Amino acid sequence: MRIPIRMISVATTIFWIFLIIFAITAVYSVKDLHFEFGEPQMSTNADNDVVLSLPIKIGNGGLYDMGPFRVTTIISDRNGSTITKGSTSVHVVRRGENVTATHNMTIDINGLIQGDHNYLTNDIELNFYVEVGLGVAEVIPVQVSTNLSVPWGAPFYNFTLGEPAYEAFNSTHARVTVSISFENHAFFDIAGAIQIKMYNNRGLLVGNGQTTVDTPQHSSYNGYIELYVSLTDMTPNGRLEVYFQTPPLNYGPLVFPYG
């Protein structure tokens, strides 16, 4: 019985030494792991959704292969409803290798604004949840997560329509000028057209006009739209409907009463 006991002792000792060495080297390998986040890129896809891309460079200078590497991001509104969710995973990062992964998040801007038009004209705080997971030496999962608050910049912040200014054009029509002003706080440029339809107090369309806008992000716009309306249908009050055709954003109508 002494020999089997001796063999168990030897085997146990070898396994313990192996385990301790593995634990130490695995922890040290994490030190030689490098992450680099590139500049976020913005593009639009075929469905006219905004795609935010974040390049992530992972360098594994450690002693073991690392993986799976996974990044998950969730953007939600104040009520906790998910606006967008993105997930990127790299199956394995072999030792001595550099891998570049691109983390994509697709935001349906139109759907977002259709759901709540406050996103169009008001800056809002959004919840941003980030979760990064990594398998150290492919066997010890480590996960880091955090909740951040990120500002949503409204593309038409403080959108204001002035009172219509009437001017006689000819015997049947008047020229109506409506001033427009807003600030583009969004993370994308605004280029396209804004259309206004004017309805009288009986709900009859009396005129419409549009103007082109080209407002880079973080800049303001001041302009006006001219409409030609029939004198006979014109009433002192009614409503103005504003349509935004500024890809990737197409929204309307935003209704303003006048008079």
Add this chain to the structure above:
Amino acid sequence: MVEETNNNLKARLKKFTFKALKATVKGVIFYVVYFVLWITFLAQAAAIFPGLQQMIETFVTVYIVLIILGELTSGTIYQFFFDAAKSLFMIGYLILSLNGGKLGIAVQNVNLVVDIRIFLTIVTLLSLLGLAKAILQAINFMSERAEYTQIQPVGA
């Protein structure tokens, strides 16, 4: 008769001193291993996980006490009790103190979770192997003693 008792006492004292010395050496070696591990990477881990240092120190203290007791009682059945106790202590203490292998920490708004269940499973299996070894050694010790006591009257 007195001389024989004196010789017996001397031999026992010598044996106990040797055991104590062996226990001290083993305890010191274990502490040195712990100290090296502490300097190399445990201190960094303890800086991240609060309470880890206290947990490790408690573990090392109890384990060294069990090593010393095991050595002091070597040559008796109690040695194997302490060996078994060491294995059971390691399994129970690690499972309880490491929260079943899922270590979590929240620093401000950042949550860190380390899943060492695989590592803990291997440690548990190795400790079970140690427990099995202690039981086998105890059985072997008892059977050898039984053989000896059976042989003694025949030879006497």
